[in-house]
Amino acid sequence: MTETDHPDSVPPAAEAEAGTAPPGADAPGEVLVSVADLTKHYGAIRAVDGISFEVRRGDVLGFLGPNGAGKTTAMKMITGFLEPDRGSITVAGIDVAADRLAVSRRIGYLPEDAPAYGEMTVEAFLGFIGEARELEAAEEAIERVLETAHLRSVRGQTIETLSKGYKRRVGLAQALIHDPDVLILDEPTDGLDPNQKAVVQDLISSLSSDRCIVLSTHILDEAERVCNRAVILSEGRILVDSTPSALVTQAPGHNAVRFRVTEGDPADVAETLAAADWCAGARVLPGGEVEAEPRDGENRLNDVLAAVGEHRIADVRVREGRLDELFRDVTRGVAA
Amino acid sequence: MSALARRFTGMRAVLRREFRGYFASPLGYIFIVIFLIASGYLMVSRDFGRFLELREANLDALFSYLPWIFVVLVPAVAMRLWAEERRSGTVELLLTLPITLEGSYLGKFLAGWAFLAVSVFLTWPAVFQVARLGDPDWGAIFASYVATLLAAAVLLAIGLFFSALSKNQVVAFILAVAASVGFLLIGVPQTQEFVGKWFGGYVERVVSSLSLLDHFEALTRGLLQLNSLLFFVLFTVGWLVCGMLVLGQTKTN
Numbered sequence: 099m100t101e102t103d104h105p106d107s108v109p110p111a112a113e114a115e116a117g118t119a120p121p122g123a124d125a126p127g128e129v130l131v132s133v134a135d136l137t138k139h140y141g142a143i144r145a146v147d148g149i150s151f152e153v154r155r156g157d158v159l160g161f162l163g164p165n166g167a168g169k170t171t172a173m174k175m176i177t178g179f180l181e182p183d184r185g186s187i188t189v190a191g192i193d194v195a196a197d198r199l200a201v202s203r204r205i206g207y208l209p210e211d212a213p214a215y216g217e218m219t220v221e222a223f224l225g226f227i228g229e230a231r232e233l234e235a236a237e238e239a240i241e242r243v244l245e246t247a248h249l250r251s252v253r254g255q256t257i258e259t260l261s262k263g264y265k266r267r268v269g270l271a272q273a274l275i276h277d278p279d280v281l282i283l284d285e286p287t288d289g290l291d292p293n294q295k296a297v298v299q300d301l302i303s304s305l306s307s308d309r310c311i312v313l314s315t316h317i318l319d320e321a322e323r324v325c326n327r328a329v330i331l332s333e334g335r336i337l338v339d340s341t342p343s344a345l346v347t348q349a350p351g352h353n354a355v356r357f358r359v360t361e362g363d364p365a366d367v368a369e370t371l372a373a374a375d376w377c378a379g380a381r382v383l384p385g386g387e388v389e390a391e392p393r394d395g396e397n398r399l400n401d402v403l404a405a406v407g408e409h410r411i412a413d414v415r416v417r418e419g420r421l422d423e424l425f426r427d428v429t430r431g432v433a434a
Numbered sequence: 435m436s437a438l439a440r441r442f443t444g445m446r447a448v449l450r451r452e453f454r455g456y457f458a459s460p461l462g463y464i465f466i467v468i469f470l471i472a473s474g475y476l477m478v479s480r481d482f483g484r485f486l487e488l489r490e491a492n493l494d495a496l497f498s499y500l501p502w503i504f505v506v507l508v509p510a511v512a513m514r515l516w517a518e519e520r521r522s523g524t525v526e527l528l529l530t531l532p533i534t535l536e537g538s539y540l541g542k543f544l545a546g547w548a549f550l551a552v553s554v555f556l557t558w559p560a561v562f563q564v565a566r567l568g569d570p571d572w573g574a575i576f577a578s579y580v581a582t583l584l585a586a587a588v589l590l591a592i593g594l595f596f597s598a599l600s601k602n603q604v605v606a607f608i609l610a611v612a613a614s615v616g617f618l619l620i621g622v623p624q625t626q627e628f629v630g631k632w633f634g635g636y637v638e639r640v641v642s643s644l645s646l647l648d649h650f651e652a653l654t655r656g657l658l659q660l661n662s663l664l665f666f667v668l669f670t671v672g673w674l675v676c677g678m679l680v681l682g683q684t685k686t687n
Contacts, residue, residue: 177530180686199443202532209530213523215451217458230447230531272527 127155130280130310131176136185138171138334145171147334148185153310153327155279158302160325160342161314162421164429168334169314170210173284176312177207190279203231206278210285212269216258220249220268223257227272243271247301263294270301281305283313287320299324318421322346328421332429342421347395349419350427354391355402356383356417362409364388371405387413395419444533448541449548452515456549461514465507469553472503477560492570496560497578497654501618501647504589509610511549512593515542516681517603525685535685539678543594550586554579574656581653584666585646589614591673598681621645 131153138146146168153159161169174180176187178198187194190204228236244250247267287295302324321328322342330338359367364382371380371390376398380390392398399416456462476499477483483495519525528538564570593610600606619625630638649662
């Protein structure tokens, strides 16, 4: 009843290329999650403060932000677990406040820390979820998600005996059992070791093509790996809504040129570079290397080479911006 | 789907999961063994039931002590039902499935009640013995089982309320035991005498009409009186509704 009437959905890859264009501009997938002016207070604390955004089929939206930024609260409201103080949420065209049950049938949700009934076996737990969701072909659905989440080998084990990585995958399997249009994943890789992280990230990437995924994370590499949109939240407000690749170019130090001076005084070179009008600043790093940062974020390698003159340099690299620097830059402004 | 059925969406799945849960851990078996030993002991003990001394073909010796056993054991059955969900965070999973708060609450209640019913019916050897030794009043025995199940329902609803109130199972257990004991103590003669002396006969009659023990005894005598049946039903429903309201507030803490 869902996909057939939307022949115009576009593969997500097209959107990932969008660069600096507004997110979703050239990907007319249907809007699956729409949030307007969402606000929630806990006593005097404003956990979520008037956020609005839309997520389309094919989108993987990453919620980034420091702890306490309101990511989890926003997700709890989208799933209908928490009621907002103000604002509206529609999921697949259904108003969450009006019909939470109908919305819950369209959403797969992985709450923070992937809670599950520890005394149950993986199979029994998925059986319960299937029963609660009134699945007609529950057996097939369980087999399918056991396969997708690579859980075949532990199907008969009780969940409390599993490692964190397996537990997280049980949580993902549970969220996928009814093949939902919308996946809400709260910190799906938090606390996992690097190998487990990679497995879960690959899994998420493989799920993204024909649905929409909203995930929260404070690992910025993860946003770059799996998301085609990134929203930075801080103190309940949206500070940035862009794509990870566009964010990288906005990061401080993007396209900074770094090199080693083999003949001559590094301090002289840095001084010359700093005087150029394209240059935002140049300095000698503790290791003896020189770094020059462009004012406009453009690649200024040629200007650097011209300015160096008769000094001999080596190991020249143009650095990419780093999301964590942008993140610190943006969120510090709010905290101050 | 009718509006009422919709309100209790998901009840069946929760009921089945919770009922199986009692037998998936040692808790259920330990409970049954303790319950049967305690009820059997109180039935034949010279200080309590005196079943062997009385030489009567009835089961008053068994049933009259069951509410006092329930005061401790029913909170043990109820304590984990919500406290554990909230402590481990699974309440968030549960209530974002197509399951309503009312459906899950009632499902847990019915699962606990069904488990208590299984335990109570495991006292059948006592019935068997009475039938072998004499000619018992089958109506009274049937009514006593009904009364026992109704008393279990009220105490379970109280236990479930405190389980929804506290994240800590031990706290939920202690509060439920305290409330249940209070509920039973209203009915003992000493309390009623005290109330009658200080507040007069009218208040005494009101307090007496709230006594679980009085209604329980009335039913076990074989009289399925409407007012006693209503007492159990209304109190059970009342505690369940209060528990649902509390859970609506506490689920997110």
